[in-house]
Every structure is written in structure tokens, then in C-alpha cells.
Amino acid sequence: MTQDVHHTKSIDVCLTPELLHQYSLDNKIAVIVDILRATSCMVTGLAHGVKEIVPVSTLEECLALQSQGYLAAAERDGSRAEGFDMGNSPFEYMKERVVGKKVAVTTTNGTLTLNKSLDAKEILIGAFLNIAALTEYLKLQEEDIIIVCAGWKGKFNLEDTLFAGALCHALKNDFEFACDAPLAAEAMYLTAKNDMASYMKNSAHAKRLGKLNVIDDIEFCIQESIYDVIPVLYGESLV
Numbered sequence: 001m002t003q004d005v006h007h008t009k010s011i012d013v014c015l016t017p018e019l020l021h022q023y024s025l026d027n028k029i030a031v032i033v034d035i036l037r038a039t040s041c042m043v044t045g046l047a048h049g050v051k052e053i054v055p056v057s058t059l060e061e062c063l064a065l066q067s068q069g070y071l072a073a074a075e076r077d078g079s080r081a082e083g084f085d086m087g088n089s090p091f092e093y094m095k096e097r098v099v100g101k102k103v104a105v106t107t108t109n110g111t112l113t114l115n116k117s118l119d120a121k122e123i124l125i126g127a128f129l130n131i132a133a134l135t136e137y138l139k140l141q142e143e144d145i146i147i148v149c150a151g152w153k154g155k156f157n158l159e160d161t162l163f164a165g166a167l168c169h170a171l172k173n174d175f176e177f178a179c180d181a182p183l184a185a186e187a188m189y190l191t192a193k194n195d196m197a198s199y200m201k202n203s204a205h206a207k208r209l210g211k212l213n214v215i216d217d218i219e220f221c222i223q224e225s226i227y228d229v230i231p232v233l234y235g236e237s238l239v
């Protein structure tokens with residue numbers, strides 16, 4: 001007699017990359033999220049015609065790619081690092097100069113988180129900007145999902161958790177919550193969803209960016225589903 005074994009698909013949330021050692025990424029789809037602003041920039045860039053994006057962890061790796069002809073984008077503590085072509089604003093990723101170009105990028109938390117998640121079967125980039133397309137794609141997949149929040153220097157942050165909650169909420173009929181993190185993230189999202197902008201205003205990184213005068217970036221990054229692209233890591237590049 002053959003047994004009918006059904007795999008119940010699950011979705012989990014890793015609230016900061018410092019907790020990644022608690023999770024197995026084997027055979028899972030990892031959705032990397034850094035709402036302010038790395039993954040929002042990646043989605044924006046590919047939606048506006050960037051050819052590919054190579055996420056690297058260090059400034060040195062990024063400079064090495066610049067010398068090979070890549071446009072080099074680098075952010076540290078919210079600002080463009082010295083000697084690089086671009087910083088980490090989504091508006092820079094809409095300019096004519098990026099169309100058809102390869103971009104190498106390093107950011108404080110986002111690219112580091114991605115590079116810590118390489119054991120996953122598939123790596124996708126999530127943002128509010130592409131959440132509807134991402135949801136539709138993920139619903140059709142058989143693998144378990146882990147949303148990896150970039151946080152800030154190893155700590156929890158509000159905006160990535162809100163996104164994780166939104167995605168868990170959208171997928172809850174298709175995937176079971178693997179632990180309490182998806183539950184908590186969903187509860188936070190449901191509290192915030194009617195006025196995401198006010199809720200996020202109190203977040204540490206929104207305040208940090210506010211001091212740097214980049215309020216427009218925050219407003220841009222919390223828009224939902226304005227792009228259909230789902231960046232996927234293919235080799236070393238997001239395409």
C-alpha cells in the first residue's frame with residue numbers, strides 16, 4: 001500500500017541575519033528584504049532597465065567590479081561611500097545612465113544579508129514595490145519559504161518585519177506559519193497597514209534617513225506593487 005504523504009508548505013521569518021544560524025535554508029526559497037533601501041533599489045533598478053546587479057559585501061569587492069566596467073553603488077551609514085558612482089537611493093536607479101548597465105552594489109545590511117543566505121535553493125528579492133508579483137509567484141511554488149530580514153547591523157527593524165508580515169499574510173492560505181515570527185510579523189503588519197507611513201515614521205532607520213534628508217526615498221519605498229519584476233539570483237547576479 002502506498003502512503004499519500006502531503007508536504008505542507010511552510011513560511012518562516014528570520015528577523016535579523018544574526019539569527020540565520022537558527023534556520024536551515026536547505027531546499028528553501030529565501031526572500032531577502034531590506035525595505036530601506038537596498039532591496040527596494042534592486043527592484044527599482046531592474047524595473048528601469050538595469051541589465052544585472054551583483055550584490056557584494058565589501059567596498060573592496062565593489063571597487064574591483066568598478067574597475068571591470070560595472071557601475072559601482074555603495075552605501076555606508078546611509079550615505080554614498082567615497083569614490084563610488086552611486087549611493088543607495090531608488091531614484092538613482094531610475095536614471096538613463098543605468099539602462100542596460102551592470103551594477104555592482106554593496107550596502108550596510110542588504111547585500112550582506114543576501115550573501116549570508118546563499119545556501120538557499122533560490123534567492124529572490126522582496127520589497128513592497130513588487131509584493132503582488134512576488135506573492136503570485138510564491139503561491140505556485142512547492143518549496144518552503146524563508147523571508148530573511150536585513151535589519152540594521154544585526155538588530156531587528158520595523159520596516160523589514162512589516163514587509164515580512166505583509167507577505168506572510170498574503171500567503172497564509174497556501175503556507176503554514178513555521179514559528180511565532182510569522183505570526184508576530186503578521187500582527188504588526190495588520191496593525192500598521194492602514195497607515196504604514198505614520199507607523200514607519202517612528203522607525204530608527206526612517207529617523208536616520210530623515211536626518212540625511214532622504215524622506216522621498218522612504219515614501220517611495222513603501223508604495224505597494226508598482227513593479228512586476230522579481231529579481232532572482234542567477235550565479236552571482238540578480239536578474
Ligand code: 3SL
Nearest residue numbers: 036037038078107109110
Ligand atoms: O543597509 C542597507 O542595506 C541599506 O539599505 C541602508 S540605507 O537605507 O541605504 O541607509
